[in-house]
Amino acid sequence: MHQHPQHSAPARASRPSPHRADRPRARRFTGALAAIAATVGLGTLAVPGAQAADNPYERGPAPTNASIEASRGPYAVSETTVSRLAVSEFGGGTIYYPTSTSDGTFGAVVVSPGYTGTQSSIAWLGPRLASQGFVVFTIDTLSTLDQPDSRGRQLLAALDHLTERSSVRGRIDGSRLGVMGHSMGGGGSLEAAKSRPALQAAIPLTPWNLDKSWPEISTPTLIVGADGDSVASVASHAEPFYESLPASLDRAYLELNNANHFAPNSSNTTIAKYSVSWLKRFIDNDTRYEQFLCPLPRPSLTIEEYRGNCPHGS
Incomplete structure (x- = not known):
């Protein structure tokens, strides 16, 4: 076995996601819809794609x-x-x-x-x-x-x-x-x-x-x-x-x-x-x-x- 210490290198700078800048807007939009739903008595309103907005590239079920x-x-x-x-x-x-x-x-x-x-x-x-x-x-x-x-x-x-x-x-x-x-x-x-x-x-x-x-x-x-x-x-x-x-x-x-x-x-x-x-x-x-x-x-x-x-x- 080749003995080498495992080490933690500094994390590489994150590459910007084209969707990252949109996330705050997506959250505000989702919140606004939820507030509207509560106001009109619809209960919890499902927002299509709201969860996917966090990572639009995610594919398949949880591993x-x-x-x-x-x-x-x-x-x-x-x-x-x-x-x-x-x-x-x-x-x-x-x-x-x-x-x-x-x-x-x-x-x-x-x-x-x-x-x-x-x-x-x-x-x-x-x-x-x-x-x-x-x-x-x-x-x-x-x-x-x-x-x-x-x-x-x-x-x-x-x-x-x-x-x-x-x-x-x-x-x-x-x-x-x-x-x-x-x-x-x-x-x-x-x-x-x-x-x-x-x-x-x-x-x-x-x-x-x-x-x-x-x-x-x-x-x-x-x-x-x-x-x-x-x-x-x-x-x-x-x-x-x-x-x-x-x-x-x-x-x-x-x-x-x-x-x-x-x-x-x-x-x-x-x-x-x-x-x-x-x-x-x-x-x-x-x-x-x-x-x-x-x-x-x-x-x-x-x-x-x-x-x-x-x-x-x-």
Whole structure:
């Protein structure tokens, strides 16, 4: 086990919500309606959307430990494919999305496979994350041998396709986007976050990159390593990546116990649980999921160690 003291970094400055300035007005409006209701003897008047005004991005029922560990969340999922022949900046892929449109738009995440890998190696993340209330795009890269910088560019190109040209673009809130990736795709997710600070979340999974230092990143980042990784050992990849992130950033390091480099290539409850919580917390600004991230998770049968800052500031 890599012994490092858990620490509390200063909370990152909150990014302004486009709805935050409207909250006092919403409260005054709600109060005025309640007063009118009392005056005319209507009792308690339900104000549609009054509660949602506190966080218009919140999606789905209140989470429980069981719900974030479940193989499927509350949303039924549909999928559509993007042919490699229809795009030129990445290798096509599969889009998984909540079937229902009754809750409005959703945040979106693009996931890249690793070196020599195809989208099939990270396909399990598509329906699992989408069923929790995200549009998820698992992609193929232009070449299975593409390096992290290229995979980073392809992740961003896939996000642009998803939000601007895909058949599900109307279901997506283009201001609520994130990236994930395995191995060199994980290194690519760091490259993407560095290139596009507007991203709301990044989750590199057992990441590999020759660049070990990422002080430029301002996107909330959860790095997942594996104690038995002999391809991208945590000592030379995941740990220095995490330590190089700004101390003021909302960041976390999850090291899987008794796991290897390829743990993200098959269904993994621990990866899913904390990925869902991280994406919900930072893409949807859903503080209902803070309970699973703070206080910091303790070592267990599946967690070798967990480091990060608490509470989160975004």
